[in-house]
Amino acid sequence: MPIATEVLVVGLGAMGSCTLAALARRGVDAIGIDRFAPPHTEGSSHGASRIIREAYYEDPAYVPLVREAYTEWARLAVESGRPLLHQTGGLCYGPPDGVLVQGALTSARAHDVAHELLDAREMTRRFPAHRLPAHYMGVLERRAGWLDPEQCLAAALEVAARHGATVRTHETVLAWEPSAQGVRVTTDVATYEAERVVLSAGMWMGTLVPSLNARLTVQRNVLYWFASAPPVFDATRFPVFLGELAPDLLWYGFPDVGAGVKVAMHQHGPTCTPETVDRTVHEDEIAAMRARLAVWIPEANGPLRRTAVCTYTNTRDGHFVIDTHPASDRCWIVSPCSGHGFKFASAIGARVAALVSGDASAPLPDLFRLDRLDRP
Ligand SMILES: Cc1cc2nc3c(=O)[nH]c(=O)nc-3n(C[C@H](O)[C@H](O)[C@H](O)COP(=O)(O)OP(=O)(O)OC[C@H]3O[C@@H](n4cnc5c(N)ncnc54)[C@H](O)[C@@H]3O)c2cc1C
Structure with a gap:
């Protein structure tokens, strides 16, 4: 006899756990299923920190959504009693006509x-760990910072369960x-x-929707933690950053x-x-990261403390x-x-829960439509 429910959420990473929490808050009868036990290290939502920023270089259409996300993260932090968001400020730097600076300003x-728009001299004065070319500019925003992904997932799943959702782990959806x-x-x-x-199966979406x-392209990305020389790396002197090292070469x-x-x-790893x-991080990859640190943040080029492998699931336009x-x-x-x-x-969880429940008052941007990817 099949188990009946109003909404089934497949995959409880960032997107699924937040959608399940939002459905449960609305009183929807919902079940969430994951092949592992989130938060876990197999997908795309692990690694201790994720940047949140508002001057969104990728497209201005994201700004209202990220504003809503700040509100929803704050709500989840209060409901769960967990620390989720750490506001350090955020710096986007690069050549004045580059994608980061131009996009963030737009x-x-x-x-x-x-x-604030800062020149290289001012960035170096305030954030002395960075070594920047003299012509570089930076966009500094105070509300930016980092989210703790493991805490966020745990919080969302706790809140979902508290509002009546069922969470089923170590169960794989086959069809x-x-x-x-x-x-x-x-x-x-x-x-x-x-x-x-x-x-909401992350990099496994293609197994559930073969078309x-x-x-979509799955891309392997590596995270590195290096022992640093404090105090230039505390949050006041080293806020979260995104940097354009060369055209099409971004780091953070x-x-x-x-x-x-x-x-x-x-966006800088092999397709897989x-x-x-x-899942192995190789010596040549570590050496390549050290070479960049030696030029751009030399005091961070200390002993390697930890690495992690994570995957992006990319569309061709990055949306x-x-x-x-x-x-x-x-x-x-x-x-x-x-x-x-x-x-x-x-915010995506809140909006999807509303749409799935028949409430179309807060639609998603057209930028996210699937059929755009069919256009030449
Ligand atoms: C290295 C790295 C750095 C990043 N940095 C940032 C950042 O700074 N800021 C930012 O905003 N974003 C960042 N991102 C992107 C962001 O982390 C991802 O967009 C997001 O975590 C993806 O979440 P997801 O729920 O789609 O996927 P996942 O978290 O991978 O969740 C998918 C879930 O589905 C489950 N699943 C899959 N198939 C099945 C099945 N058949 N049955 C049951 N369960 C299934 C999996 O077990 C998994 O738990 C980064 C990503 C990576 C990899």
Whole structure:
């Protein structure tokens, strides 16, 4: 006998856990299923910190959504009693005509985001760990900072359960199909009849929606923590940053909050699949990161404390896919976020929960529509 529910959420990473919490808060009968036990290190939502920022260089359309996300993270922090958001300020630096500085300024000006435009001399005075070319500029925003992804997922799942949602871990969804009641979902443990289903399976989306395989690319990315020389790496002198080292070469980093300075490249790893992702960090990769540190942040080039491998699920334009499935408007695709989705998860969860419940008062930006990826 299938287990009946109103909404089944498949995958409880950033997107699924926040969607489940938001559904449960609305009083929807919801079940969330994950093949592992989130928070875990197999997908895209681990590694101790995720940047949140408002002067969004990728597109001004994200600014209202990130503002909503700040509100939703604060709400989740209060409900769960967990520390989720740490506001350090955030610096986006690069050549004055580069994608980061131009993009951040465009969003800041379009949406009145409080910011300062700094030249290289002023950035070096305030943030002495950075060594920057004399012509570089930086956009500093005070509200930026970092979210603790493990705490965020734990908080969302706790709140979901407290409001009546069922969380099922170590259970893998094998298939789904439209049915008379809505959607029939088969796992390695049970069969479900759901009125609607949310697929938030991260890099595994292609196993559940094979037509996405041609539109999504899984990319391996590495996180590095280096022992630092305090105090230049505390949050006041080393806020979260994104830097443009060269055209199409972006990196980012976090202050030392105890585990070392964390740095990583953005959109800069080999393509892989969930099955082939290489979880080993190799000596040549570490050497390449050290070479960058030696030039750009030499005092962070200390002993390597830790590494982690994580995956981006990328679209070709770098924007998200959050839309209904072409074959069934009872099935929502909520996941592929091109390596910058975490900060939005609280707001995406709230909006998807509303839409799935028939409340269309806060739609998602057209930028996230699936059919845009079919256009040449
Ligand atoms: C290295 C790195 C750095 C990043 N930095 C930032 C940042 O600074 N700021 C930012 O905003 N974003 C950042 N991102 C992006 C952000 O972390 C991701 O967009 C987000 O975490 C993706 O969440 P998700 O829920 O889509 O995927 P995941 O967290 O991977 O969750 C998918 C879940 O689905 C489950 N699942 C899969 N298949 C099945 C199945 N068949 N049955 C049951 N369960 C299944 C998995 O077990 C997993 O728990 C970063 C990403 C990476 C990898």
